[in-house]
Amino acid sequence: MNANHLEKSKILIRYLEQHGRVPKDMATLIINETRVIEFKKRKHIVSPLDMHPNMYFILSGAARGFTREDGEDLTTWITIEGQIVGLTLFSKQFSTAKPQFIETIEPCQVILITNLLVKKLLAEYPEMSMICRKLLWQHYHDAEERNYLIRLNSAVKRLNRMNDTHPQFYHRIPLKYLASYLGMRIETLSRLRSQMLNSSTT
Amino acid sequence: MNANHLEKSKILIRYLEQHGRVPKDMATLIINETRVIEFKKRKHIVSPLDMHPNMYFILSGAARGFTREDGEDLTTWITIEGQIVGLTLFSKQFSTAKPQFIETIEPCQVILITNLLVKKLLAEYPEMSMICRKLLWQHYHDAEERNYLIRLNSAVKRLNRMNDTHPQFYHRIPLKYLASYLGMRIETLSRLRSQMLNSSTT
Numbered sequence: 001m002n003a004n005h006l007e008k009s010k011i012l013i014r015y016l017e018q019h020g021r022v023p024k025d026m027a028t029l030i031i032n033e034t035r036v037i038e039f040k041k042r043k044h045i046v047s048p049l050d051m052h053p054n055m056y057f058i059l060s061g062a063a064r065g066f067t068r069e070d071g072e073d074l075t076t077w078i079t080i081e082g083q084i085v086g087l088t089l090f091s092k093q094f095s096t097a098k099p100q101f102i103e104t105i106e107p108c109q110v111i112l113i114t115n116l117l118v119k120k121l122l123a124e125y126p127e128m129s130m131i132c133r134k135l136l137w138q139h140y141h142d143a144e145e146r147n148y149l150i151r152l153n154s155a156v157k158r159l160n161r162m163n164d165t166h167p168q169f170y171h172r173i174p175l176k177y178l179a180s181y182l183g184m185r186i187e188t189l190s191r192l193r194s195q196m197l198n199s200s201t202t
Numbered sequence: 203m204n205a206n207h208l209e210k211s212k213i214l215i216r217y218l219e220q221h222g223r224v225p226k227d228m229a230t231l232i233i234n235e236t237r238v239i240e241f242k243k244r245k246h247i248v249s250p251l252d253m254h255p256n257m258y259f260i261l262s263g264a265a266r267g268f269t270r271e272d273g274e275d276l277t278t279w280i281t282i283e284g285q286i287v288g289l290t291l292f293s294k295q296f297s298t299a300k301p302q303f304i305e306t307i308e309p310c311q312v313i314l315i316t317n318l319l320v321k322k323l324l325a326e327y328p329e330m331s332m333i334c335r336k337l338l339w340q341h342y343h344d345a346e347e348r349n350y351l352i353r354l355n356s357a358v359k360r361l362n363r364m365n366d367t368h369p370q371f372y373h374r375i376p377l378k379y380l381a382s383y384l385g386m387r388i389e390t391l392s393r394l395r396s397q398m399l400n401s402s403t404t
Contacts, residue, residue: 126328129331130331136335136342140341148300153271
């Protein structure tokens with residue numbers, strides 16, 4: 001345990017505290033049993049082969065969730081630092097579920113919260129159950145937002161909606177992932193961006 | 203309290219028990235403080251004006267969730283008996299969230315679980331927190347499935363995926379809601395159905 005790790009675990013604990021109380025010994029357990037790890041760009045954080053996927057709190061960087069369809073990636077979500085990924089994989093997979101990958105888009109520094117630690121926290125602290133419930137609720141809300149966005153019937157509406165809800169993505173996330181996430185061709189997204197740039201400079 | 207209500211509350215309790223233990227006094231509280239109500243076809247169960255939306259366990263019938271976009275309905279989910287609706291509205295709305303409606307597609311018999319009762323159950327029974335967590339996880343999974351389905355790049359793929367995961371919908375849900383849910387025009391869905399019918403009879 002070094003000062004750097006302690007400081008970083010505290011970021012995670014403050015994040016959890018936004019969703020419920022974290023008793024002192026629960027915080028100590030988290031500090032003792034998590035560690036900070038790094039992923040380079042384009043590395044799989046979670047693959048469908050993980051039978052007991054871990055949870056990861058992103059300290060810095062960006063990641064995406066995707067499935068494969070006819071040999072092509074289908075980006076279903078994008079997230080950046082300050083969020084937990086893998087939370088919703090923490091349970092047995094439904095038999096009809098499409099295999100899910102989580103991949104880094106940028107180099108990522110994350111806090112690894114192992115499957116075993118999550119189980120321990122859930123078993124020992126009712127507070128953890130409440131925090132997970134609130135986090136799941138938020139993830140559900142985010143999933144419904146993506147569901148709404150992708151159903152909008154024009155490319156420009158979808159791009160505008162993303163800019164309203166996730167303005168950080170526009171300049172930061174590479175075109176190919178954004179286009180897949182927004183359900184449009186790269187050329188279409190590229191054209192819309194040029195149009196927006198032109199209209200903002202005239 | 204009549205025998206009919208008792209019998210129906212037990213269906214709800216058995217449903218909750220699939221996700222966690224229901225202590226005897228928690229079951230008694232549910233039996234005493236829920237009631238069975240009926241909605242005709244095309245009635246709003248939940249509208250965005252509900253500041254404290256209730257939860258409803260559907261005993262019989264079908265319902266859909268939708269938002270409005272440029273004066274048109276956008277059906278984002280469909281559900282049938284044996285499921286809870288409104289669960290994910292149980293918390294403050296996010297500021298960017300699109301207003302959500304829940305409407306009956308068929309006449310529905312439901313068990314009303316008031317917002318107040320949910321709060322009481324969550325405050326008194328850690329088991330309720332766990333059950334809600336598991337239900338939310340399942341709802342999240344369902345939302346991601348819809349997210350995947352709607353991103354499939356051809357109408358026939360989307361229809362096939364729906365038939366794989368929710369075979370009940372195909373013959374039961376009216377075309378206009380199915381078409382909106384599947385992100386296709388009514389004419390396209392109608393044509394695909396005729397083609398499927400022809401190929402299964404030849």
